[in-house]
Amino acid sequence: MEMIDAVFVYQMHEKQELLWHQRIHSHEAGAFEIHYFVGGSGTFTNAKNSYTIYPGSLFVTSDEKEHSITSDEGANLTYYATLLHCPEEQELFKKLEGRNPLHIGTNLRFFFEEVRDKALSQKGELRLSACHQLLGFLYNLLAGSVTERTVGEHVRLEKAIRHMQRHVFDKLSLSQIASHVGLDPSYFVRLFRKRMNTTPMKYYTSLQLEAARALLTSSDLSVKEIAAKLQFCSEFHFSKQFKQSTGSSPSLYRKTHLQLLGI
Known part of the structure; x- marks a missing residue:
């Protein structure tokens, strides 16, 4: 398995x-x-x-x-x-x-x-x-025992994840996300870390980098334009974060994956 x-x-x-x-x-x-x-x-x-x-x-x-x-x-x-x-x-x-x-x-x-x-x-x-x-x-x-959950802390985490995914091209803050799910920021961080083994903002960054990977292999946007679209403060900061996440620079990632896709 x-x-x-x-x-x-x-x-x-x-x-x-x-x-x-x-x-x-x-x-x-x-x-x-x-x-x-x-x-x-x-x-x-x-x-x-x-x-x-x-x-x-x-x-x-x-x-x-x-x-x-x-x-x-x-x-x-x-x-x-x-x-x-x-x-x-x-x-x-x-x-x-x-x-x-x-x-x-x-x-x-x-x-x-x-x-x-x-x-x-x-x-x-x-x-x-x-x-x-x-x-x-x-x-x-x-x-037949799986139903849509409507109560509990899991729902609040799912709501937070959904909010971050919907706003991946915006610049969300911790307080904005915590407020959206009705939790104190400090408690929200502890709850999120306990369940996801990372902080909400690190997770949000990982979502942005995931969107960046999709844009690199499915659009003609430049690295600079992708960095701006995802609200990174600079192309350098975006490239640094991207390489830490994937082990590759954005340009090399694009070239390698386009070759794998036969494009």
Whole structure:
């Protein structure tokens, strides 16, 4: 059992990005993919079946099944995708695939953020934890026990994450985010750090850098223009933060990934 990939796709709308996600593709035997849409609209095609995408919808794709995503014009699709190699759980994924789309609401961002964070960890134990956490969720989903949560601290964290994602091109402050979820800034930082293993502002910066990666590979904006669009104080500061996050300069990242995409 292995988590192959876990990504967050923020507001898919650039031409090259749309072409990449609209391509028809499949995954190797034993590999299953879960898409959880939290914003925008479009069409999810799985084999010969096409489904309308709504915020809060989840789709399961079994191994070797061709699928693609088409965004409605100007819809800015936003979603999480996790790719899991788990051939021993084929029956689970097949059953869930037969129920596409599963409507689970939009208040599960925190859960998928946590899975993604663990899946990208350097620690093998956390990556394995992400697999078991996702499988547990899917079994609960199959049993019909997953509902959209409406109370508790989890909801406030999900609301904070949603607010940061929506305003990734703005310049949010800690006090603005804390105020949005109705919490004292100091308490909000402690709560966020406990659940996400980072501070709210570091997480917000990581969202900005994730948006930057998308812009570098799916737009013609210069590095300077991307830095300005994401409200970084200077191109130098943006490039420094980007290299710390990815190990590559923005220009090299763009060149390398465009080559991988065949562009």
